[in-house]
Amino acid sequence: MSLFGTGAFGRVVRSGVGRRRVQTVVIALATMMAVAAAVVAGSLIVASNAPFDHAFAKQQGAHITAQFDPAKANASQLKDTGQVDGVTASAGPYPSTTIHPVDSNGGHLPGLTLVGRSSPDGDVDKLDLKSGRWAAKPGEIVLSASFTGPMLGVGSTLKASDAADSPTLTVVGFATSVSETADAWATPGQVSALGSKDTPVTSQMLYRFDSAGTNGQIAADRKALAAAVPSGALVGTQSYLDTKRAADQGAAPTIPFLVAFGVLGIVMSVIIVSSVISGAVGAGLRRIGILKAIGFTPREVVRAYVAQALIPAGAGIALGVVLGNLLAMPLLEDTEQVYGSASLTVAWWVDVLVPAVALLVVGIAALVPALRAGRLRTVEAIAVGRAPRTGRGQWAHRAAGRLPLPRAVTYGLASPFAHPVRTTAMLLAVAFGTLAATFAVGLTSSLNAVGSASDPEDRAAVTAVSGVPGGAGRGPVPRGDQEPPSADPAKVRAAIKAQPGTASYYGMSRTDVTVAGISGPVDASFYQGDSRPGSYEMISGHWITGAGQVVVPTRFLERTGTKIGDTVRVTLEKDTRTLRIVGEAFDTSNDGLAIHADLGSFPGAEPQVFHIEVKPGVSPADYAGKLAAVVRPLGGDVMANSPSEQENMILILNAMAVLLTLMLVSVAGLGVLNSVVLDTRERVHDLGVCKALGMSPRQTVSLVLASVAGIGVLGGLVGVPAGFALHGFVLPVMGHAGGTNLPPSVLDVYAPWQLALLGLAGITIALLGALLPAGWAARARTATALRTE
């Protein structure tokens, strides 16, 4: 028994679906692509909506991570803290200590908080095991997934410290804790064994509270915990609010980007599905008339035509959900990396809501023309396709006929005016496709510009390290257990000056300073010599040109309430100077709390590194080798810089932009394809007449392509400025989310030739979408076409 029965109704539905195979396939394909795009877009919007909160909720994250002194509070007392007022769940105690591991190459890893847990599960902080397995016995360690990389994988070994008798730990897995309760995990016994006098073992407890939304509530919760254990037993706590703030700040810049693409995808999906379905039903009016003539009631006609649309659309929707999930997974994995959150999957309700809405859209899109057809008088419906058409678009044919172009082309150019609604839907599809392409090109260029603007000192061909005076600097330091270089900067400078092949160089020192009005240290970069090659992109003002000047990032200006032209008091060790702000730089390092000034502002300071440009034709590697032969005996070091690699997030966003754009452009192309198929089918008789009169296949192709060319041009003219405007709106929002204004190099990324090329995207989408039906029209047998009513 078939879905629609074996009666007349079922036969009508089945034959309607089977007879118009191209239409059926196009409906299924267009619906599939639209639904897939909507699933991807919806998933990304969901993923970008408070990613930390979602991942935190999924993992039952710890509102407070508390460290207790086991000598003052035993395990039983700590377990009892789970009964403190307001605590809704607790886990622990887990032994916790700090290790300073050394990798198999002798490189030192940063100090790691190691916690002993027998499993990744628990009432609080259910860890997400990303790869490998959990530590089952001593000698095994699970690292935070943030350490995953080419140097560390499952099976790698670490020594717990650089002590000779330090135990070896084998990495057996990588896990994520959204609450960041630890950097690594091992068995409780292993952690207890690793404790020492310098790194004592403490007891970690994890808590969830019924009220933990504000810093005040967290403080109150902490106070309640402290009161529940002997005095001095609570040695430290970590609030999830701090972790959340850092995570949200990392994720924030991507959210406007994902929302923009998501909304684009959903809007396009609705437009395409509506136009495809309503066009398909509208094209069947004559058959509807015949059905009514043989006794079908208006209601049966409506049901039959809605069903005919729902069969291929239903198949397309089902396939679209599968395709959308397949496409969303790698994107969500990328998003997960960007957000640093736990496993992101397509939310179940997206998989339910998108097909439900798609079915609704299909149903409505089919119902409206089907109801119109149902109401149509039988004789009128039968006359469709035979009776002379209404006069829509005749003026366009008159006007186009005057153009100095081949007749087949002018005939095609005027055709869209006969179907204003269908033409509008096609125009919207092309315009949205062009908009997506324009936005994606701009976004990719902007992201690349952001990558190029970051860490300008890395642009130098060669870096010479003189040393770290007082050990306070944070210049490049060789890995492993080698001693950091220490050479007289004056001698290194003299060696660089004397070295053949030197084009230019400048000295640089990075250290912490204090700035009046800002609590805590501020990252300061001091420059000696002509530092323009290493200057940051300027948002406003200019780069430093001498002592007494300072260039600062946007957030610095916001935090200090200053503007260009104002002065700030900067203290380096005991030396305080007043510097004038001369520029706002695009520098997002250290949360925007950084300054760039001339080394001459602080006469006691010395450069730690020299960034060198070599003359044209000089190999940086050869130059570095020769300079190293002079500098190394002085106690310094020299290295040639490899071209800096783009940041992971930028590469991920670029990949996302390309994939989403391809999907949206494909959906737009399918929209055009569908409209042209409908149009060609409707005009097959007219095309047959033209061919009978001597229109060649090439002229037929020209006619069909010309019928979409105008729409393509117009779509490009609408889509390019719209994409340009969207880019101009989204980029500053992304910048503000990241705490900075953006320089012109990031904002003004469209070259005039690029915009002109993008303008061609509209006509390209339109022509590609129309190419297939144009070929069909050219190949259609004239005699058959002439018989078609």
Next chain:
Amino acid sequence: MSQVIQLDGVAKRYDTVGTPALGPLTLSVEKGEALAVTGPSGSGKSTLLNLVAGLDKPTEGAVTVAGQRIDQRSEHALARFRREQIGMVFQFFNLLDDLTVADNIQLPAQLTGTARRKAADRAMELMEVLGIQKHARAYPGRLSGGERQRVAVARALVNRPALLLADEPTGALDTASGQDVRDLLVDLHRGGQTIVLVTHDLALAEACASRTIHLVDGHLALDSRAEAVR
């Protein structure tokens, strides 16, 4: 007299089993001749017309029209052949509703690349001859059936074709309009135009044609010229 149409053993099958829709058929039509093709529905009349117009290709045999072998030509070459050598008139006119009468008539000329002015002049000349010049800027939907068929005839003649093919040209017309079209075809024939006329209407065939063939089940059942010779 030279031959405008020469069919040698032409047959057309639409499927691999059963008898062919037409032929095998051997037939020639002389220049200036007006041939009426009659026969019941399904006898192969329209198939014959399609083969002569190059709208379809025979399964076997050779089709030569205006001295050109057309059964092995590409679609592109056939299109050029049609626009230069053939004029077609259909039962239901097949005018393009979104073009004016003048534009409909000029269309075949424009497809050949004829200059706009020249095509317009030729169209005007034909409209005057056929008495439809007052409808030049009207759309086909506003004309009577007879007027539409006159427009179709004008369109068929715009490129001065060697052969005019008419498929049931009066089939969709009332008696008066049918008479108009009949007179028009007679005039064209008298003017030397070679015509192949497919019709059920024996009176039309008798009035317009210098020769009549009758097809039954795809085969030539009667040829008036052969009868006359006999």
